Amino acid sequence: MDQSDLAVIKQHLIDPEICIRCNTCEATCPVGAITHDSRNYVVDAAKCNLCMDCIPPCPTGSIDNWRQMPRVRAYAVDEQLRWDSLPAELSADELAAAGGGEAATIAEAAVTAPQPDPSGQTAFNSGAWNATLPPWSAAHAYANLYGPKAAEKSVTATVVGNVRVTEVGTEYDTHHVMLDFGTMPFPVLEGQSIGILPPGVDDGGRPHHARQYSIASPRNGERPGYNNLSLTVKRVLEDHQGRPVRGVASNYVCDLKVGDKVQVIGPFGTSFLMPNHPKSHIVMICTGTGSAPMRAMTEWRRRLRKSGKFEGGKLMLFFGARTKEELPYFGPLQSLPRDFIDIHFAFSRTPGQPKRYVQDLMRERAADLAALLADPNAHFYVCGLKSMEEGVVLALRDIAQQAGLQWDTVGAALKREGRLHLETY
Numbered sequence: 001m002d003q004s005d006l007a008v009i010k011q012h013l014i015d016p017e018i019c020i021r022c023n024t025c026e027a028t029c030p031v032g033a034i035t036h037d038s039r040n041y042v043v044d045a046a047k048c049n050l051c052m053d054c055i056p057p058c059p060t061g062s063i064d065n066w067r068q069m070p071r072v073r074a075y076a077v078d079e080q081l082r083w084d085s086l087p088a089e090l091s092a093d094e095l096a097a098a099g100g101g102e103a104a105t106i107a108e109a110a111v112t113a114p115q116p117d118p119s120g121q122t123a124f125n126s127g128a129w130n131a132t133l134p135p136w137s138a139a140h141a142y143a144n145l146y147g148p149k150a151a152e153k154s155v156t157a158t159v160v161g162n163v164r165v166t167e168v169g170t171e172y173d174t175h176h177v178m179l180d181f182g183t184m185p186f187p188v189l190e191g192q193s194i195g196i197l198p199p200g201v202d203d204g205g206r207p208h209h210a211r212q213y214s215i216a217s218p219r220n221g222e223r224p225g226y227n228n229l230s231l232t233v234k235r236v237l238e239d240h241q242g243r244p245v246r247g248v249a250s251n252y253v254c255d256l257k258v259g260d261k262v263q264v265i266g267p268f269g270t271s272f273l274m275p276n277h278p279k280s281h282i283v284m285i286c287t288g289t290g291s292a293p294m295r296a297m298t299e300w301r302r303r304l305r306k307s308g309k310f311e312g313g314k315l316m317l318f319f320g321a322r323t324k325e326e327l328p329y330f331g332p333l334q335s336l337p338r339d340f341i342d343i344h345f346a347f348s349r350t351p352g353q354p355k356r357y358v359q360d361l362m363r364e365r366a367a368d369l370a371a372l373l374a375d376p377n378a379h380f381y382v383c384g385l386k387s388m389e390e391g392v393v394l395a396l397r398d399i400a401q402q403a404g405l406q407w408d409t410v411g412a413a414l415k416r417e418g419r420l421h422l423e424t425y
Contacts, residue, residue, distance in 0.1 A: 008095065011069045012043045012050065016083050017148045018062035020195045020268060022212045023425045025054040025063050027386055028127045035077065039202070039209065042080035045069075056132035059193070059268035060144060068095060084206060126393035126422065129411045133418040134270060135379055137277035139219070142187045147195070147265045154197055154263040155184045159256045160228060165328045172326035173235040174289060175254045176216065179262060180228040186264075188229055189219050190296035191273045191381075191421075194266035198249045210265055211249035214292035214383065214423070218300035232292035232328055272381065272421045274300070281313035281378040283369065285358050285392050287320040290384030291328055293423070294319075297381070298341060305340060313377060315341040316368070320358040320388070322349040342368075358388065359395040369396070370403035373410055379419045386424040393422070 014025070014034075019041055026034040026041065033047035034054065054063050065086060069075065075087070134141070146155045161178035188194075195210030202208055216222075217230040235254045236247025256262065274282060274297045282301070284294040294317060304310035321327035324347060333343055344361040347353070362369060372378035373396065382392050397407045414420035 007071050008068050009045065009071045009074060010050065011045050011067045011074050012048050013065045013067055013075065013080065013086060014041050014043060015062040015065050015086050016040050016209075017085050018060050020060055020062075020210050020212045020265075022059060022193070022268070023386070024057045024059065024423075027389070027422075027424055028054045028057050028130065030125050030128065037081050039204075039206075040081050040083060042077050044077050045071075045074040053127070057130065057271070059270070060147065070095070124390065124394065126390040129393055129415050129420055130422040131415045131418045131420050132271055133416075134273040135275035135280070135418045137275045137280065138273035138418075139189055139276060141189050141192060141267075141270045141273055143192070143266070143268055143270050145186070145267065154265050155181060155186060157181050157186075157262045157264050159258055159260040159262060161222075161230075161258065162254075162256050165232070166330075167325040172288070172322070173237075173254060174326075174328045175233050175235070176230055176328075177233055177253055177256060178217075178222050178228060178230045179264065180226065181264075182227065184227075186227060186229075186267070187219075188215050188267045189273055190215070190300055191293045192267045192269040194229070194231070194264050194268065196249055196253060197263040197265065198252045199263075200248075202248075208248055212268065213253070214289070214296075215267070216292035216295045218296050218303060220303075224303070232289045232295070234289045271418065272383075272423050274381075275377075275379050277377070278311045279313040279377060281315070281372055281375060283316045283318075283372060283378065283380045285318045285362070285380070285382045285384075285388075287358065287384030287388055288326075289328065290382075290423070291319060293383055294381065295329060298336070302336070302340065314372070316365075316372075317341055317343045318346065318358040318361050319343065320346040320348065320384070323347050324350075357391065359391040362392070362395045363399065366399045366402060369399050370405065373400050373403075373414075374405060376413075376417065376419075379421075380414065381421050381423075383423045384425075389422055389424045396420075 021041060030053055031047055031049055033044045146152050157179035160180045163176045165176045166172050166174040193212050193214045195212050197210050198208040200208060213231045213233060215229050216232045221228045222230040233250055233253045236250040238244055282297060286294050301312050305312060324330055346356045346358045346361050348355045348357060400407045400410045
């Protein structure tokens with residue numbers, strides 16, 4: 001056996017009991033060490049360089065787990081995918097028996113730079129610019145009040161509304177679902193999310209794990225003054241490869257009736273929060289159900305404006321979908337005053353029209369966005385499919401550079417000051 005195999009490594013693991021499968025860790029990892037199947041998210045010890053980039057964005061803390069293991073006996077990806085809970089820590093004697101040996105030492109992997117792509121250029125890592133701190137003026141967020149290892153494992157909510165918010169007859173069946181928590185405390189803020197626990201068991205006979213959904217209502221409720229919230233949920237009928245599949249949680253939620261009871265955990269998220277200081281600007285860039293937190297922020301600003309007690313800054317929305325029929329909340333968005341919010345729609349599959357994406361619209365508004373990039377009171381939020389993230393951040397970089405701004409300086413400030421937030425899946 002090679003001497004290096006006897007070294008004890010600090011193996012990074014994800015707790016399957018706490019993880020809500022939000023994909024934040026996999027999206028953030030710069031070296032592709034995190035992967036998943038239909039049940040678990042796991043870390044490949046052969047790839048992980050202990051850079052810690054995935055730790056701060058995790059909304060539950062499930063990512064922050066470690067085990068000392070002999071390198072040669074490190075838990076394999078296939079083994080981790082079968083776990084329902086983390087294995088216990090090995091004692092010193094167990095560690096030695098497992099192959100660590102008496103002289104074994106902790107050997108942490110060296111942090112490596114991003115690898116160049118075949119063109120010879122360093123690969124662009126959009127996730128590197130994601131802020132893990134909230135804006136300085138954000139309200140305090142409560143998180144993990146209910147969950148697998150909390151004092152109360154879940155809370156029961158009652159369905160008080162379920163309305164389709166995409167045109168009937170389209171493939172994208174998206175619903176606006178309202179949940180009421182009665183007298184159980186469940187404080188939330190715009191930008192947070194919850195977990196829904198679908199009833200029943202999976203093909204292996206194990207209870208379904210929670211699915212995460214962004215909150216689509218403002219902090220004082222979908223119905224103001226009540227202990228309720230809303231979600232934007234698309235019925236999943238095919239996977240990312242286009243193969244037919246019936247999403248367990250999405251179909252369960254879309255089919256809920258008024259009066260049904262739902263098991264909820266959370267809330268989750270302490271960084272994707274909106275600024276609250278006067279004249280702060282918000283730029284929202286989203287696709288599909290990524291519109292949920294944007295709706296929450298917009299509605300909270302609308303209520304503040306109506307009260308006359310808050311002087312808000314500029315609101316801009318870049319919203320993408322395949323067609324306008326598949327875009328959630330299309331009608332209500334059309335009715336918002338133009339002097340309140342600047343809205344731009346991008347449709348990629350309108351018959352007879354060229355494909356347009358949110359980053360195309362952003363470049364058309366480069367002058368306005370460049371000014372906001374240089375404004376410390378401006379905050380940027382990106383939410384939707386993972387495939388949009390790189391294009392959006394590259395567009396911001398190009399807009400900054402064309403305006404004579406140094407992206408490395410601007411991007412670093414956006415991250416450091418909690419002004420650029422990416423939540424893609």
